[in-house]
Each structure stands twice: as structure tokens, then as C-alpha cells.
Amino acid sequence: MLTMHDVSKIYRTELIETYALRSFSLEVSAGEFVAITGPSGSGKTTFLNVAGLLEEFDSGSYLLEGQDVRGLSDDVRSRLRNERIGFIFQSFNLIPDLDVYDNVELPLRYRRLSGADRRERIGSALELVGLASRARHMPSQLSGGQQQRVAIARAIAGDPAFLLADEPTGNLDSLMSRQVMDLLEQINDMGTTILLVTHDPELARRAQRNVHLVDGQISDFRVYEPRPAASAGSAGTAGAAHI
Amino acid sequence: MSLDIRPTLSALLRNRTGAVLVAAQVAIALAVLANATYIIVQRLETIHRPTGIDENNILVVESAGFTPRFNQTASVQEDLAYLRAAPGVIAATATNSIPLSNGGNNDSLVTRPGTARHGYINDIEVDEQGLDTLGVRLIAGRNFRHQEIQPALTRNDAAHFVPVIIVSRALGEYLFPQQNPLGKQVWDAFDHPATIIGVVDPVMGAFPASDHPERVFFLPRMPDEFIVVRYLVRTQPGERDTVARLIESHLASSNPDRVLNFVRPLSYFKNLSYLGDSSMELYLVTVTALVIAVTSLGVFALATFNVSTRTKQIGTRRAVGARRRDVVQYFMVENGLITSAGVLAGCGLALAAGYWLSVRYALPRLELYYLVGGVVLLWAIGQLAAWQPARRAASVQPSVATRSV
Numbered sequence: 001m002l003t004m005h006d007v008s009k010i011y012r013t014e015l016i017e018t019y020a021l022r023s024f025s026l027e028v029s030a031g032e033f034v035a036i037t038g039p040s041g042s043g044k045t046t047f048l049n050v051a052g053l054l055e056e057f058d059s060g061s062y063l064l065e066g067q068d069v070r071g072l073s074d075d076v077r078s079r080l081r082n083e084r085i086g087f088i089f090q091s092f093n094l095i096p097d098l099d100v101y102d103n104v105e106l107p108l109r110y111r112r113l114s115g116a117d118r119r120e121r122i123g124s125a126l127e128l129v130g131l132a133s134r135a136r137h138m139p140s141q142l143s144g145g146q147q148q149r150v151a152i153a154r155a156i157a158g159d160p161a162f163l164l165a166d167e168p169t170g171n172l173d174s175l176m177s178r179q180v181m182d183l184l185e186q187i188n189d190m191g192t193t194i195l196l197v198t199h200d201p202e203l204a205r206r207a208q209r210n211v212h213l214v215d216g217q218i219s220d221f222r223v224y225e226p227r228p229a230a231s232a233g234s235a236g237t238a239g240a241a242h243i
Numbered sequence: 244m245s246l247d248i249r250p251t252l253s254a255l256l257r258n259r260t261g262a263v264l265v266a267a268q269v270a271i272a273l274a275v276l277a278n279a280t281y282i283i284v285q286r287l288e289t290i291h292r293p294t295g296i297d298e299n300n301i302l303v304v305e306s307a308g309f310t311p312r313f314n315q316t317a318s319v320q321e322d323l324a325y326l327r328a329a330p331g332v333i334a335a336t337a338t339n340s341i342p343l344s345n346g347g348n349n350d351s352l353v354t355r356p357g358t359a360r361h362g363y364i365n366d367i368e369v370d371e372q373g374l375d376t377l378g379v380r381l382i383a384g385r386n387f388r389h390q391e392i393q394p395a396l397t398r399n400d401a402a403h404f405v406p407v408i409i410v411s412r413a414l415g416e417y418l419f420p421q422q423n424p425l426g427k428q429v430w431d432a433f434d435h436p437a438t439i440i441g442v443v444d445p446v447m448g449a450f451p452a453s454d455h456p457e458r459v460f461f462l463p464r465m466p467d468e469f470i471v472v473r474y475l476v477r478t479q480p481g482e483r484d485t486v487a488r489l490i491e492s493h494l495a496s497s498n499p500d501r502v503l504n505f506v507r508p509l510s511y512f513k514n515l516s517y518l519g520d521s522s523m524e525l526y527l528v529t530v531t532a533l534v535i536a537v538t539s540l541g542v543f544a545l546a547t548f549n550v551s552t553r554t555k556q557i558g559t560r561r562a563v564g565a566r567r568r569d570v571v572q573y574f575m576v577e578n579g580l581i582t583s584a585g586v587l588a589g590c591g592l593a594l595a596a597g598y599w600l601s602v603r604y605a606l607p608r609l610e611l612y613y614l615v616g617g618v619v620l621l622w623a624i625g626q627l628a629a630w631q632p633a634r635r636a637a638s639v640q641p642s643v644a645t646r647s648v
Contacts, residue, residue, distance in 0.1 A: 045645050054562055054642040075566050081641070082564020093559040093644055097254035107563040109247055138257075154563065166645050 001162060001193050002028040002051060007060035009046050009216070020046035021057065022216040028195065030161070033188045035204035036197045038213035044197045045166060047213065051195060052085050052164045053077045065161060082110050086155030086192075088184075090167035092147040094139040094154075100126070101135040104154045111158060125153035129183060145176030152183055162193035169203060181206055251576050262581045265538075265545045269585025269621055272538040274592040277617040278600060279527040281609050286520040294513075295445035296342055297378030300333075300478050301509040302487050303341050306494060306501045307471040313500035316395065319465060319472055322494065326474060327372070329490055331482035334375040338473050339368040339466045340449045342377065344512035347449030352429045352460070354418050356436070364414060365448035365459045368466055369475075374409070374443065376477045382412060384425045384441030387463040395465040404435030405462045412444035413457040451516050471504065483508060538621070539628040546578055546632035557636050558643025567637040574633035575626060582625035586618045593617065 009021040020043045028034050038044050049055040050062065053069060062069050065084065069077070081087075094103045104125055108118045126132040129149035131142075139147050148168060155163055165184065169177035181203060188194045196207055204210045212220035255262050306322070308315060319337050326335035340347030349363035367373070370392045374381060386409070393405050408429070415424030424439045431437065448459030466472050478486045491506040514521070550557070557570055565573075597609025 049642045049645055052562070054645065055640070078561070078564050078566045078569075078641075081562060087562050087644065089559070089644060090647070093555065093562075095254070095556055095559070097257045098250055099253075102250045102253070105250070106560065109250075110560075110564040110566075110569055158564075 001030045001032070001065060002026070002195075003061075003063040004051070005061045007050065007057050007062055009043075009050055009055070009057045019216045021050065024060070024217065026211060026218070028162075028193060030193055031188070031191055032209060033185070033194045033207045034196070034209045034211060035207035036195060036211050036213060037199060037201065037204045038219075039199065042213040043216035044199070044213055046216070048164050048166050048195070048197045052087060053081050078110075082107055083158060084161045086158065086160035086163040088148070088151050088155050088163060088165040088168045090170040092139070092144075092151045092171070094147055094150055096139055099136050099138050100131060100142070100150050100153075103139065103150055104157050106154060107158045121157045121159070122153075125157040126150075128156070128186075129153045143176070144172050145179055148172060148176070148180050149183065152180070152187070156187060156192065160192065162195060163187065165194060165196045167198055168196070169198075169200070177203070247573065248576060248580070251573065252580055255577060255580060261545050261548065262584075265541045266581050266585035266588065268538045268541045269582055269625060270589035270592050272534045273586055273589025273614075273617050273621050274596045275534045276531055276621065277589075277593040277614045278596050278609055279531040280617065281597070281613045282600075282606065283524050283527050284613075285607070286524050289451075290517045290520055292447065292451075293445050294343060294447040294451075295377075295379045295443070296447065296509070297477055298343065298509050298513055300480055300483050301376070301378075302476040302478065302483060302490070302506055303509055303512060304474040304476060304490065304494065304506050305471055305504040306498075307504060308501040310500040313498075315472060316465070318498055318501060319395075321497070322472075322474060323370075325493060325497070326476050326490060329476075329486060329493075331479050331486045331489075333477045333479060334372040335474055335476045336369045336373040336376040337466045338373070338475055340365075341473060341509070341512050342367065342449055342475075343447060343451050343509065343516055345450055345452055345516040350460075351432050352414075352418060354427070354429060356430045356434045360432070365450055365453075365456075366462055367448065367459060368462045368464045370463065370465065373461055373463075373475075376475045377446070378477060379443045379446045381409075382442050382444045383423070384409070384439070386441060387461075391463045393462075393464040396467045402433045402435075404431045404433065405437055405464055407440045407463060408437045409441035409443060409461040410439050411446045411448075411457055411459045412442050413455065414460055415439070415442050417455075417458055451513070475509070535621070535624060539624055542578060542582065542625045542628040543632065545581070546574060546629040547635075549577070550574065550632045550636040553636075554639055554643055555646070557639040558641055558646075561639065561641035562644040570637040570639070571633045574636050575629060578625060578629035578633075579622075582622050585625075586621055589621070590614060590618065 004024055004026045007021055007024045008019060011018045011020055024047065036044050036047055050057045064080065095106065101122060104122045105118055108121060123132065126135055129152055131146060131149055131153065134142065134146065139150065142150065169180050172180060184194055184196070185206065196203070198204055208223070210222040211218055308318065323335055323337060326332060348366050350366045351360040351362070352364055353360055371387045371389050374386055387407070391407055396403055410424060418424060418429060419427055424442060427439050428436050429439065445457065446459060447456045450456050476486065476490065487506050491503065495503045560570060593614055594609065600606050601608045
């Protein structure tokens with residue numbers, strides 16, 4: 001699904017070079033739920049940007065579903081983001097002037113899907129996140145948890161191969177955080193690969209695998225026992241195994 | 244390709260203050276542009292109406308005697324002999340008025356003696372070289388003969404008329420509708436008869452600002468003795484200014500009993516006649532250009548503001564799959580909607596302003612193709628003004644979506 005080998009990402013100014021990712025290697029299989037953890041400045045978001053084709057990297061190789069993404073044109077990267085990747089952001093990133101329906105529709109319009117196809121996908125996505133009745137509400141009329149669920153609907157409406165979630169519960173209270181995590185687990189159980197960036201170890205424990213970053217390098221792997229299939233919504237059990 | 248009009252429009256309607264202000268600006272600009280252009284074109288058409296006169300190669304000379312010894316008849320004969328022999332001169336005539344200058348003489352002609360008279364008709368006194376000097380074309384009949392040129396009027400004989408005249412085609416049609424005016428008789432204000440011996444066309448008289456400047460007739464007569472003497476001098480093309488210097492130098496010193504008032508191109512007097520039109524034209528062009536510039540700046544400013552305040556939105560759009568051209572298209576569609584609303588409102592405003600102008604200032608009603616032209620121009624200017632901000636929006640990186648600020 002996702003194979004990074006020896007990937008480095010350097011931010012340069014006139015005076016200094018900062019390695020955001022240094023010789024970073026990671027393999028994620030289809031259907032996995034992987035948490036990326038680490039302190040602030042450890043390179044979590046840079047990893048997410050590179051993995052999500054939001055930024056280029058400087059060296060190494062990155063295969064996304066077997067395709068080498070290095071040197072792809074901006075249009076091809078946009079298409080891959082649109083069709084294969086779903087994004088969930090910490091601050092939801094909904095368009096405030098568009099209602100729920102139009103927000104979820106956004107990536108589908110960029111894919112040039114027909115109106116009927118869009119309607120069907122939007123309906124299913126909103127149904128899944130439990131907001132079908134709020135389709136014509138504006139983001140400002142929704143709670144934070146509801147807004148994040150709209151963002152999740154937007155991310156999954158295009159049926160992506162994997163979801164990249166950047167601190168998806170960072171702006172939510174604990175109840176709403178739990179609801180969002182339950183939803184992500186539910187989506188993962190349906191076969192979608194999820195990469196979750198978080199600094200919260202409790203959330204990371206709900207993933208099947210935890211990759212810990214420090215200074216742009218992997219410092220630690222933890223593998224947790226798989227969730228029972230029927231236990232979607234419950235926390236993963238921490239059968240920690242250091243590698 | 245889908246233009247995403249519906250979501251763009253609904254987003255605009257939810258955040259409409261800036262858009263409404265810019266649309267209003269576009270509407271006002273269109274009203275000004277359409278009506279001002281229409282008025283400018285009308286003025287230009289007026290200024291550039293065919294006069295039938297070789298106006299670029301004609302000089303106007305004016306002199307005035309100022310001593311008791313001054314003999315005008317002798318002076319005129321001497322001056323004309325000099326002018327006609329001067330190098331670069333095609334023809335010269337003495338005259339009572341300056342064509343196209345908005346100053347001159349009028350008379351009233353009727354086709355039967357003793358009948359009621361309506362309005363005045365411009366008359367121009369010339370000699371047998373008058374038509375050649377002006378460069379007007381004789382389309383029927385003949386020119387004046389030397390022996391037909393009447394002596395100047397005197398203070399004791401101011402009512403004398405002439406036996407023959409040449410009329411413009413427009414005057415002939417006015418006096419004798421559906422008839423050939425050649426050979427017909429007309430009567431002046433004192434019921435003195437004259438026979439029409441020639442017809443010229445086109446020609447404009449001394450009063451271009453009048454309702455019928457093309458109604459004019461020529462009298463074969465030397466200029467009155469109790470006014471200043473004017474000469475019209477037609478030069479070879481390109482020789483006008485050289486000839487002007489030459490004759491000014493000669494005439495200024497050839498007769499110590501008169502003063503040379505001026506030697507000027509005929510175009511100088513024409514420009515003076517149209518000074519109001521030219522000034523109005525310049526004023527309208529300036530105002531219209533300023534209004535369009537301010538409108539363009541308004542569109543540019545709104546688009547720039549929208550881009551700078553939506554950086555994260557743009558990054559999010561890029562993250563979920565928008566290509567750079569999708570972002571450009573989004574802003575161009577948004578601006579297109581604002582401009583379209585503006586030009587739509589502007590059409591109504593322009594028509595209302597056109598109607599008001601036509602009623603208030605007796606101008607012709609605004610013609611629709613000026614409105615269509617204005618719509619196209621403003622729409623294009625609006626899109627051009629939004630192009631650079633839209634391109635800037637497209638350069639926003641998708642990684643902006645994950646930044647916390």
C-alpha cells in the first residue's frame with residue numbers, strides 16, 4: 001500500500017538546513033491502522049504531508065500502491081490525492097461558506113463525477129457519519145464533533161484507498177474524540193487503510209501499530225493486538241511489543 | 244468541464260458585502276462607459292463630418308486699413324495679385340466670412356417674392372476663384388465668371404444683391420424640393436432676385452454648429468468696404484505653413500495704411516468652433532477611463548482580498564484534489580459571477596441614464612450596441628483584473644491545509 005524507503009525531507013533557509021524527516025522508512029499494508037506519534041517538531045506532520053503527496057521529499061523513494069510518486073507532475077499528484085487519499089485535519093478544514101452537502105461534494109466535483117454519482121456517494125458518506133439529516137446545515141451550525149464527522153464524510157466519499165488523519169481529535173472534547181475514533185475504526189474495519197498522526201498515546205493505542213518519531217526518525221515501533229471484528233468502537237488492547 | 248457555478252454562487256450569496264459593492268461599481272462603470280462612449284462617438288462624428296472644403300491646406304488672412312488714405316478696392320486687387328502669384332498657392336479669394344468658424348453672414352432666401360421667410364441661410368462672398376480656393380466640387384451648372392464679380396457694398400449701397408448665385412445641393416433641395424434648382428430664381432431679404440447658376444456638393448458653410456450647416460450659397464462679390472478684408476488662400480498639400488510665413492512677411496509690410504491681423508490655417512478656426520465638443524470629448528474619455536480604472540482596481544482588490552483570506556481554504560481544496568487550474572477557475576468563476584451581476588444591473592442603469600440624458604439634454608437615445616460593447620469590455624476587464632490574484636491562489640501549496648495557522 002505505502003512503502004517509504006530512506007526518505008529525507010529538508011527545510012532550508014539561507015542560514016540553516018533542518019531535517020524534518022531523516023532516512024525515514026516505513027511500510028504500511030492495505031487495511032492497516034497505523035498511528036504516528038511523537039512530540040511537537042518530531043516530523044509527524046511532515047510525514048503526513050509527504051505521505052499524502054502534499055509536499056515533495058528530497059531523497060529516498062516512496063511507492064504508493066506500487067507507483068513511484070517521485071517526480072510526478074502536479075496534476076497527477078492532485079489526481080492521486082483526489083482518488084486514492086482521504087484527508088482529515090485537526091481543525092476540520094471545512095469551507096465555511098459551503099453547507100455540509102457542498103463540503104462533502106468538493107473532492108467529487110474535482111473528480112468530475114456525474115451529479116447522480118455524487119449524490120449517491122454523498123448520501124452514503126453522510127449516512128455513515130450520521131449526519132444525513134444535516135446536509136443543508138452550514139458548518140457554523142454544527143458542533144466540533146459534527147464538523148469533524150463532515151470532514152470524515154468528505155474524506156471517505158471518494159472511496160479512497162487510505163485515510164490520513166492529522167490530529168483528528170485535537171480540537172474535540174473527550175466524548176467527541178471517542179465518537180470520532182469509533183468512526184475511524186469503523187471505517188478501518190470496512191477495509192480502508194488509516195494513518196493517524198497524533199501526539200496522544202491513548203489514541204495511538206487504538207491503532208494496530210504505533211510508529212514513534214523523534215527528530216524525523218523512527219525511534220520506536222509498537223504493535224497492538226488486532227481489535228475484535230465486532231468491537232468496532234472499543235479501544236484496541238495494548239499488547240505492546242517493542243521492535 | 245464543470246464550472247461549479249452553483250456552489251460558488253451559493254458561497255457568494257452567504258458572504259456578499261464585498262461582492263455587492265464591486266458589482267455596484269461595475270454597474271455604474273457600465274452606465275458611464277456606454278453613455279459616455281455614445282456621446283463621444285456622436286461628437287466625433289460631428290467634428291469629422293465631411294465639409295467638402297480642403298481645410299488642411301487653406302490659410303485665412305485678415306487685414307484692416309487704419310488710415311484715411313487706405314483704399315480697400317486697390318489693396319484687395321494688389322493683395323490678390325500677390326497671393327495668386329506666390330509660390331505654393333493654388334488659388335485665392337477675398338471673402339466676407341471664414342468657413343467653419345461659427346461666424347459669418349446670413350440672408351433669407353425665398354422662391355417667390357413677398358412670401359413669408361423662415362430662418363436664415365449662410366452666404367459667403369467669393370470671386371471667380373472662390374470655389375477652387377475652398378476645393379468644393381461643382382456638381383451642376385457653372386462657376387462665376389470674372390465679369391460677374393460685383394463690387395464691394397458701400398455704406399450707401401448696403402442692400403444691393405447679386406444677379407447670380409451658386410447654391411449647395413442641400414440648399415437647392417430645401418428651396419426647390421424634387422426639382423433641379425439650376426436656372427431657378429430666388430429673392431433676398433429685400434426681394435432682389437438672383438438666378439442659380441451652379442450647385443456644389445458637399446460643402447459646409449460658416450456655421451457648423453447650426454442645425455443645417457450644409458445650407459449655404461455663394462455670392463460673386465468683393466468684400467464689403469466697411470469691414471476688415473479676409474482672404475482665403477489654398478496651398479499645395481504640405482506647403483501651407485511655408486506659404487503662411489511667406490505671405491505674412493510680405494503683407495505685413497506691403498501697405499503701410501493697413502495692419503495684418505493674422506495669417507492662420509483654416510483648421511485653427513474649425514478647431515475653435517469645435518472646442519466645446521473636443522473638451523467634452525476629453526473630459527468624458529478621462530472620466531470614463533478613471534471609472535474603468537477604479538472598477539478594475541475594485542475587482543482586483545476584492546479578488547486579492549479573497550485569495551489572501553482564503554489561503555487555508557485553497558490549501559484544503561488543493562489537498563482534496565483541486566489542480567492549479569481548478570483553483571484559477573474557481574476564482575475566475577467567482578469573479579465572473581460578480582461581474583455578470585454588475586453588468587446586468589449596469590444594463591438597466593445605462594438605459595435609465597441614457598433615457599434621462601435624452602430627455603434632459605435632447606440627445607439621441609442610447610443605441611443598444613454601445614451597451615453590448617460596454618458589457619463585453621467590462622466583463623473582459625473584470626476577468627483580466629482577477630487573473631493575477633487567481634494565479635496567485637493557484638500557487639498556494641496543498642500542504643497549507645495541515646498548517647495550524
